[in-house]
Amino acid sequence: MQETGGAELLYKNSLIDPYRNYLNEPYIIRSYPLIEKVVRDLNFHISFYREGYFMTTDAYDYMPVSATWSDQGEVNPGQLIFTLKDETHYTLAKFSEGKESASATVFLLGDSIQYNDYRLCITALKERNMKPYLGV
Structure with a gap:
């Protein structure tokens, strides 16, 4: 053996x-x-990316928010532009490659929302500092 x-x-x-x-x-x-x-x-079906001048990097580890699908059985692929407006509000806009993005819609953190075909809930993570990401 x-x-x-x-x-x-x-x-x-x-x-x-x-x-x-x-x-x-x-x-x-x-x-x-x-x-x-x-x-x-492990929430691998939702990703946050930070777009830079030279490269785009995965930002999920340090983002001050967490996103989950409202309906766990329904996961729609797509890309959205996420921007924190202040400590209680954020905007979402449809991502379009090479074109001007559509107008952004303002939402309240912690609310379950319906945006186009997506039903999400984006909540603030209390242990992470939100100030460096406001307006970015």
Whole structure:
């Protein structure tokens, strides 16, 4: 009997082998609900980005707000422009590549809202400082 090393286990694992292995199909099919639950629980289906002059970066770790879908079963893909107006209000506008964005609509933080096809609730995170992000 041979002992399997860590690297060998990682690279010769039949569950992550890039070549099609029909013995893996039951595991793959069962993993989709688990993956979907993890994505929803960790809120990976909502992202905040900070657009800069040279690059755009993920801003979810330090944003002073949190966004959740009002209806957890309904997740619509899309892009919106989010701006904090003050400590209690924010605006949303539809993102359009290369064109002037549509007029922004003002909402109250903590309210469940309906904006176009999106039903969201954006709340302030008390432990994060909001002042550096006002008007940005």
